[in-house]
Amino acid sequence: MTDHNTPPRFPLGFFPTPLHRLHRLSGRYPDYQLFIKRDDQTGLASGGNKTRKLEFLVGEALAQGCDTIVTAGAQQSNHCRQTAAAANVAGMACHLLVRGAEPKEYTGNLLLSKLLGATIHFCGEEIRAEHSTALLQELRASGRKPYHTPVGGSTLTGALGFAEAARELKEQLESMQLQMDYIVFASCSGGTQAGLLLGKALYGLEPSLLPVSIEKTGLGSQALEETVMAIAEEGRGRLGIGKAFDPEDLALVRGYDEAGYGVLTRAEKEAIRELAALEGIFLDPVYTGRAFHAMTDMLRSGRIEPGSNVLFWHTGGLPANFHYGNQLL
Ligand SMILES: *Cc1c(COP(=O)(O)O)cnc(C)c1O
Numbered sequence: 001m002t003d004h005n006t007p008p009r010f011p012l013g014f015f016p017t018p019l020h021r022l023h024r025l026s027g028r029y030p031d032y033q034l035f036i037k038r039d040d041q042t043g044l045a046s047g048g049n050k051t052r053k054l055e056f057l058v059g060e061a062l063a064q065g066c067d068t069i070v071t072a073g074a075q076q077s078n079h080c081r082q083t084a085a086a087a088n089v090a091g092m093a094c095h096l097l098v099r100g101a102e103p104k105e106y107t108g109n110l111l112l113s114k115l116l117g118a119t120i121h122f123c124g125e126e127i128r129a130e131h132s133t134a135l136l137q138e139l140r141a142s143g144r145k146p147y148h149t150p151v152g153g154s155t156l157t158g159a160l161g162f163a164e165a166a167r168e169l170k171e172q173l174e175s176m177q178l179q180m181d182y183i184v185f186a187s188c189s190g191g192t193q194a195g196l197l198l199g200k201a202l203y204g205l206e207p208s209l210l211p212v213s214i215e216k217t218g219l220g221s222q223a224l225e226e227t228v229m230a231i232a233e234e235g236r237g238r239l240g241i242g243k244a245f246d247p248e249d250l251a252l253v254r255g256y257d258e259a260g261y262g263v264l265t266r267a268e269k270e271a272i273r274e275l276a277a278l279e280g281i282f283l284d285p286v287y288t289g290r291a292f293h294a295m296t297d298m299l300r301s302g303r304i305e306p307g308s309n310v311l312f313w314h315t316g317g318l319p320a321n322f323h324y325g326n327q328l329l
Contacts, residue, residue: 005238006160007060012086013042013051016168019176019311024278029299031306035180036281037169040288040316045085045112048078048316049192052161053153054086060157061147062090068139068146071153072097072127074262076286076320079152079189081109084118093144094118095135097127108323127151152189154227156234159195163235166199169311180207182304185313186291187211187252188261190224192315194231197249201241207311210304212291213252215261225250256294262286264327267293272321272328284317285324291315 018038026034042051061069069087073080073096080096087094096113102122106114113120123131132148139146149155173180187193193211200209218224228250236245259265268289275281275292283289295312298304321328 005240007056007063007157009055009164010059010062010086010090012044012055012058012089013047015042015052016172017041019169019172019178022279022312025275028278029296032299032304033309035178035309035311036279037183037311037313039165040282040314040318042316044082044089045116046081046316046318048082048318049162049313050079050082050153050316051086052165053158053191053195054082054161056157056160057083057147057149057153057155058086058090058092061092064145064147066092066145066147068093068095068144070095070097070132070135070139070146070148072123072132072151074099075103076109076262076323077113077151078109078284078287078317078320080118081112081116081319083149083153084113084116087118088116092147095139095146096120097123097131097135099123099125099127107325108321109319110323112319150189152191154189154191154194154231156194156231156238159191159198159231159235162192162195163199163202163239164195166196166205167203170203170205179309180311181308182210183207183311183313184210184212184253184291184295184298186214186287186315187224187228188214188287190227190231193250193252194228194235197228197232197245198235198239198241201236201243201245202239210295210298211250211252212294213254213257214287214290216257217261224252253294253298256290256297264324269328271296281314282318282321283314284320285328286320287317288314
């Protein structure tokens with residue numbers, strides 16, 4: 001995927017990320033073989049799935065001669081933290097538009113973004129288009145060349161990182177002589193899911209995707225399904241994939257997103273404890289805790305066919321645990 005249709009990849013992480021069996025967890029769900037893909041170990045400022053997207057986003061920004069990255073997110077955004085780190089590696093400035101008011105105490109991801117030196121703009125209840133438009137204008141007026149990427153870095157350029165990840169996984173499974181039936185992962189701004197869909201089509205990756213919806217309402221006015229379809233269809237054109245995507249190809253696992261974004265329930269707390277207790281691996285309270293709970297619930301209910309090999313794609317998020325603190329106990 002290094003032809004003229006795709007931006008250059010700027011190296012930021014350690015790839016391939018490890019893939020390994022979860023021995024003790026598989027013992028608890030004996031009808032299944034359970035595995036994990038460790039994107040919590042991408043290596044950039046405590047890791048996570050945004051590192052893959054940022055390799056292409058930063059690559060494109062540099063190719064366009066930009067010197068500043070602008071992005072947006074929640075205060076505990078893993079994407080903002082990784083973008084701040086990526087900007088440092090590339091020698092660029094970073095401006096973050098975040099929801100809410102400046103807190104008295106910086107914690108978790110917000111603390112790390114601050115330590116990384118990003119300029120943080122607090123936007124109140126809602127981050128609107130005017131916020132980014134005004135900031136971009138201001139930066140241009142002061143002689144900077146900003147590169148703007150939306151919440152989660154979920155543009156086609158960002159999603160290319162996960163099309164590449166599909167190729168990485170395919171090669172890894174072949175060299176380990178493993179076959180997976182399902183891949184379970186958290187889906188929220190859609191770039192991870194759209195990228196994996198594109199990569200499946202491009203490289204013939206076999207397992208079915210089980211993307212777990214994290215935020216019930218989607219971003220802005222668009223349902224997550226529409227966002228994923230829009231990125232995937234744009235990518236199909238750009239990458240020359242013949243067959244159109246079917247709405248069925250992007251079916252989300254719904255029903256675990258009822259509590260709302262970032263709301264910690266028993267489900268996430270138990271998931272974090274379960275994986276920590278059995279495998280010494282930390283999930284996060286917002287994304288992977290919720291997706292992992294969905295997976296174990298589908299294992300218990302048999303909604304995932306017994307006898308399957310199931311891969312949990314760990315997308316990171318560790319620092320948010322230090323924001324939620326004692327609520328996790
Ligand atoms: C952003 C994020 C996701 C969701 O990925 P999208 O591409 O936004 O759907 C999942 N897990 C973690 C830890 C994240 O930070």
